[in-house]
Amino acid sequence: MSESRELSLFTSFPAQDYMHQAAEIDTAVARVLRAGHFVLGPEVAAFEAEFATFIGTEHAIGVASGTDAIEILLRALEIGRGARVVLPSHTAVACASAVSRAGAEPLFVDVDPATCTLCPEALDHLLASPAGQTVKAVLAVHLYGQPVDWTALKAVTDKHRIVLLEDCAQAHGARFQGRMVGGLGLAAAFSFYPTKNLGAIGDGGAVTTNDAALAKRVRSLRQYGWQTRYVSECEGINSRLDELQAAVLRVKLRTLPWQLQQRRDLASAYARGLAGICGVQAPSARTGCEHAWHLYVIQCEARDALMKHLNECGVPTAVHYPAAIHQQPGYALAARQSPHLRRTDEVVRHILTLPLHPYLTHEAVAVVCRAIREFADTQPVQ
Numbered sequence: 001m002s003e004s005r006e007l008s009l010f011t012s013f014p015a016q017d018y019m020h021q022a023a024e025i026d027t028a029v030a031r032v033l034r035a036g037h038f039v040l041g042p043e044v045a046a047f048e049a050e051f052a053t054f055i056g057t058e059h060a061i062g063v064a065s066g067t068d069a070i071e072i073l074l075r076a077l078e079i080g081r082g083a084r085v086v087l088p089s090h091t092a093v094a095c096a097s098a099v100s101r102a103g104a105e106p107l108f109v110d111v112d113p114a115t116c117t118l119c120p121e122a123l124d125h126l127l128a129s130p131a132g133q134t135v136k137a138v139l140a141v142h143l144y145g146q147p148v149d150w151t152a153l154k155a156v157t158d159k160h161r162i163v164l165l166e167d168c169a170q171a172h173g174a175r176f177q178g179r180m181v182g183g184l185g186l187a188a189a190f191s192f193y194p195t196k197n198l199g200a201i202g203d204g205g206a207v208t209t210n211d212a213a214l215a216k217r218v219r220s221l222r223q224y225g226w227q228t229r230y231v232s233e234c235e236g237i238n239s240r241l242d243e244l245q246a247a248v249l250r251v252k253l254r255t256l257p258w259q260l261q262q263r264r265d266l267a268s269a270y271a272r273g274l275a276g277i278c279g280v281q282a283p284s285a286r287t288g289c290e291h292a293w294h295l296y297v298i299q300c301e302a303r304d305a306l307m308k309h310l311n312e313c314g315v316p317t318a319v320h321y322p323a324a325i326h327q328q329p330g331y332a333l334a335a336r337q338s339p340h341l342r343r344t345d346e347v348v349r350h351i352l353t354l355p356l357h358p359y360l361t362h363e364a365v366a367v368v369c370r371a372i373r374e375f376a377d378t379q380p381v382q
């Protein structure tokens, strides 16, 4: 297969997403430019209302990024200096960065290797230990679009009387037992980074909640602690969503349900294509839940060799993430205070992200599966 043919099979999501909606996006951008109101205006207000309706919450508050959404949410809950926040180490470093920026200390807990999400038993164990005594919140990350085991995690956090928050940066449109993520608990954080299931043309994020008082604090914190202009009721920050991002997000939100269906169809095609391949574990949605398939992540003992083979075949791959947060120098202190993360250490060595986005063709999925089968056939039988 020629290189240009492979490139056309595997083009990037943000570019394709724009190309498929170019007319509507261009119109939205021109509308904002002509209106001359660029930050926190009518487009942001309309997007917030439309996104809240999509998620099924009373409130959605636009902020400048997903990292800010987590930080502001923690600050709004007064979870800062002297408090610890538990989160998985197997996630984007942004999650720990946001906890530190809020003034709190991150504490890592192990994941369930089958779903790559927080392990309720490990969490219970940690919260009962001396290190768990200053924990004020748990950040449950719906990693790759896979909903966490909300019922089990909620039982643990209720038992220990701490708050359970959602990180939905990778899970727009996922459902836990019929309920849309982002509205499962007290509040949730979203990212609209361009590669996300709902992506802007720059940075963006949101907090969703049904709690009116919390929504009011988040709104105030995102803009200098203002409730009235030029009067800071508290020390806020500048984390505003701009009008261009909001206008583009409004266009893309309309196609999100179709895009989610495409992702699900392609994930099913992968599952069929990978079935029975020795040494390769395909991901699956938690029982009774709808995965948002932000990323399609397989696990393979011979991950590095498979990755090399796929790249030689012209199939772009990635690893989300090559190092867990506790393995990174900047988080050595938090790592020392956290329990041993045996399953996280193992998962990180085996994960491999295959191409998946709504504009990928079934032909491209077949090419990937064929290349993986070819690789598996060359491996010694275990």
Ligand SMILES: Cc1ncc(COP(=O)(O)O)c(C=O)c1O
Residues within 6 Å of the ligand: 065, 066, 067, 068, 091, 092, 094, 095, 141, 167, 169, 170, 190, 191, 192, 193, 203, 204, 205
């Ligand atoms: C799980 C998770 N949480 C938080 C974030 C932070 O979002 P942002 O990049 O918009 O700050 C990301 C982004 O990569 C993420 O994947």
